[in-house]
Amino acid sequence: MATLLHLDSSALPQGSASREVTAAFRKAWEEQHPDGTVVYRDLAADPLPHLDAAAVTAEFTDPADRTEEQRAGSARRHALADELERADAVLIGAPMYNFTIPSTLKAWLDHVLITGRTTGTENLPNAGTPVTVVASRGGAYGPGTPREGFDFVTTYLEKVLGVALGMEVDFIVPELTLARAVPAMAGLIDKADASRARADADAAAKGKALAARLAA
Structure with a gap:
């Protein structure tokens, strides 16, 4: 049985585009692979502590000499x-906050990126593991848009997940998610709806395909 690790990081418990699209992916996964396992972490509702000095220095300290804080x-x-x-x-689920990822997701990454174990080693344990990222954003950041080059969500996660951890990274990108909430964006509602429809369809198709691939 395959295991899916599902992480959400949107601060919004309701009305979050990233949460709704990850839910569509997960639903398709579970329908295709009902005997599989889903491990879920809501990084906003149950945030991890940010990496501190004790956690960092523990990895460079002999286990016998670690303090209680370092051991924890x-x-x-x-x-x-x-x-x-x-x-x-x-x-x-990785919504764009101020051009980058939520700090709760960054905290998770800081914890799991352990030099000599998950990264910075010849045989990366997560190499080739498929990771699907729902990178929602309130505006448009693609080629030709005024804010092209301001997307530090996909560019960062491609490097940290795909290079540092060696995972197989795939993105689903619903754009213009604020169009219905921001009056100045009213003229973009049709484009926003089309982007969201594509994201929902991609999530369902990719969730189903990935579950079938891993069950084969």
């Missing part, structure tokens, strides 16, 4: 790395 910090990081390594596929 190291244990948390390796437990999260274990969870990631057990996953056959990963699904991440």
Whole structure:
């Protein structure tokens, strides 16, 4: 049975485009693979502590010499790395906040990126693991738009997930998600609706296809 690790990071418990699209992916996954396992983390509702000095220095300190705080910090990081390594596929909701990812998702990444274990080693344990990222954003940041080059969500996650962790990264990008909420964007509602429809369809198709691929 395949295991899907599902992470959401939107601060909004309701009305979040990234949460709704990850839910569509997960629904398709579960329908295709009912015997599979889903491990879920809501990083906004149950945030991880940001990486502190104890957690960082623990990895460079002999276990016998670690303080209680270092032991706790190291244990948390390796437990999260274990969870990631057990996953056959990963699904991440990553809305754009101020041109980049939510700090809650950054905290998770800081914990699981452990030099010598999950990154910075010849045999990366997560190499080739498929990860689908729903990178929603309130505006448009594609080629030819005024804010082309301001997207530090997909560019960052492509490097940290795809290069540092060696995972197989795929993005679903619903754009213009604020069109119905911001009066100045009213003229973009049709484009926003089309982008969202594509994202929902992509999520359903990709969730189904990935579950079938891993079950084969």
